[in-house]
Amino acid sequence: MTGSPERDPEAFEGIDGALALVRASGHRVSTACRVVLGALFSAEGPVSAQFIADGQRGRALTVDLTSVYRNLERLEELGIVRHVHLGHGPGLYMLVGSGEKEFLACERCGQVTALDPAQLEPVRSQIEKRFGYRARFGHFPIIGLCAACAGADAAPERDQQHSHGDYVHAHARGSGERHRH
Amino acid sequence: MTGSPERDPEAFEGIDGALALVRASGHRVSTACRVVLGALFSAEGPVSAQFIADGQRGRALTVDLTSVYRNLERLEELGIVRHVHLGHGPGLYMLVGSGEKEFLACERCGQVTALDPAQLEPVRSQIEKRFGYRARFGHFPIIGLCAACAGADAAPERDQQHSHGDYVHAHARGSGERHRH
DNA sequence: CGACGTAGTGCAAGCTCCTTGCAATAGCAG
DNA sequence: CTGCTATTGCAAGGAGCTTGCACTACGTCG
Numbered sequence: 001m002t003g004s005p006e007r008d009p010e011a012f013e014g015i016d017g018a019l020a021l022v023r024a025s026g027h028r029v030s031t032a033c034r035v036v037l038g039a040l041f042s043a044e045g046p047v048s049a050q051f052i053a054d055g056q057r058g059r060a061l062t063v064d065l066t067s068v069y070r071n072l073e074r075l076e077e078l079g080i081v082r083h084v085h086l087g088h089g090p091g092l093y094m095l096v097g098s099g100e101k102e103f104l105a106c107e108r109c110g111q112v113t114a115l116d117p118a119q120l121e122p123v124r125s126q127i128e129k130r131f132g133y134r135a136r137f138g139h140f141p142i143i144g145l146c147a148a149c150a151g152a153d154a155a156p157e158r159d160q161q162h163s164h165g166d167y168v169h170a171h172a173r174g175s176g177e178r179h180r181h
Numbered sequence: 182m183t184g185s186p187e188r189d190p191e192a193f194e195g196i197d198g199a200l201a202l203v204r205a206s207g208h209r210v211s212t213a214c215r216v217v218l219g220a221l222f223s224a225e226g227p228v229s230a231q232f233i234a235d236g237q238r239g240r241a242l243t244v245d246l247t248s249v250y251r252n253l254e255r256l257e258e259l260g261i262v263r264h265v266h267l268g269h270g271p272g273l274y275m276l277v278g279s280g281e282k283e284f285l286a287c288e289r290c291g292q293v294t295a296l297d298p299a300q301l302e303p304v305r306s307q308i309e310k311r312f313g314y315r316a317r318f319g320h321f322p323i324i325g326l327c328a329a330c331a332g333a334d335a336a337p338e339r340d341q342q343h344s345h346g347d348y349v350h351a352h353a354r355g356s357g358e359r360h361r362h
Numbered sequence: 363c364g365a366c367g368t369a370g371t372g373c374a375a376g377c378t379c380c381t382t383g384c385a386a387t388a389g390c391a392g
Numbered sequence: 393c394t395g396c397t398a399t400t401g402c403a404a405g406g407a408g409c410t411t412g413c414a415c416t417a418c419g420t421c422g
Binding site (some may be wrong): 027064 | 396397399400402
């Protein structure tokens with residue numbers, strides 16, 4: 001999954017590659033742009049614009065939220081970045097990196113699982129055959145309970161085991177459960 | 182689907198039954214409450230709180246948005262009302278009426294299709310078997326393209342045919358596409 | 363049937379997520 | 393290094409929803 005040999009038009013190698021792509025598209029490489037990409041490259045999963053703007057951990061470099069959004073929008077147009085909407089809460093941004101992804105999200109613990117669209121094709125075709133809808137889970141994921149939360153529906157928490165997704169992580173920074181329902 | 186014989190605890194008959202249920206729960210039946218329920222009963226599909234507050238077509242009775250939300254919240258606690266989140270845009274409220282429902286929504290035309298959870302069980306169990314997630318589509322629906330929009334992806338619009346859902350309707354009042362994506 | 367206590371209302375303000383307007387700044391071409 | 397202008401940061405605005413608070417009107421009880 002990491003470093004597949006074929007190169008698609010949008011492919012890029014590391015942060016410098018992404019920056020080169022930005023410049024090649026006729027855009028300037030500003031500090032904000034670098035910070036946004038840096039945050040995305042060092043993130044372990046989807047992150048919110050706010051999280052990027054705040055400047056995580058070490059780096060004191062904070063960028064205005066507005067600029068973060070504007071950069072994310074541009075990077076998305078360039079095919080470098082994409083975002084998902086997990087239930088409530090802010091949109092979460094990530095690098096396109098190794099191609100399209102679709103998502104499963106736990107409405108209880110916030111865990112996000114990224115899947116290759118091909119893995120969801122059986123589900124998609126079943127839906128299409130039965131209901132005529134061509135489902136897409138890349139922007140609005142499948143919402144439900146992860147194995148751990150479904151199992152521990154009444155029981156106390158157990159160590160969660162997961163093995164299907166490309167990456168899985170609980171509580172994407174900047175997400176977390178709201179009081180709404 | 183309409184008027185199934187078995188009576189579950191939350192069942193109610195028409196608007197008066199719902200009002201009786203409200204009163205029986207120790208709540209007062211206010212004008213706002215009546216207006217909200219009236220709007221939901223006369224709606225042809227999920228509607229936004231704003232739509233209810235504005236007072237549709239004839240009835241000049243407008244209720245403050247705040248009260249609409251408070252009533253919807255209470256009615257939801259009582260099991261009379263439920264809501265879905267279609268992509269972007271406001272939450273859409275509807276009567277629980279004939280039991281639980283799950284939804285498919287078209288991200289292009291805004292069409293919403295309500296399904297009995299049983300109809301989606303094959304899809305759900307396939308997802309659970311493969312990925313360990315117990316999916317729920319009652320609050321966050323399956324998003325995709327309806328048959329009409331998927332077919333007319335490049336072609337001009339055709340008359341849309343649909344037959345699987347309980348109700349299907351384009352553009353739930355108060356929804357509609359935003360500029361965001 | 364009329365008074366009274368309080369649930370519920372409307373208004374204003376606030377909060378979150380995000381967008382827009384605009385003057386000042388800083389990429390980068392020349 | 394100069395200059396053009398894409399980008400930035402700040403302030404303000406907007407959608408969707410919640411909270412605080414004084415006033416209103418349900419519905420009970422005398």
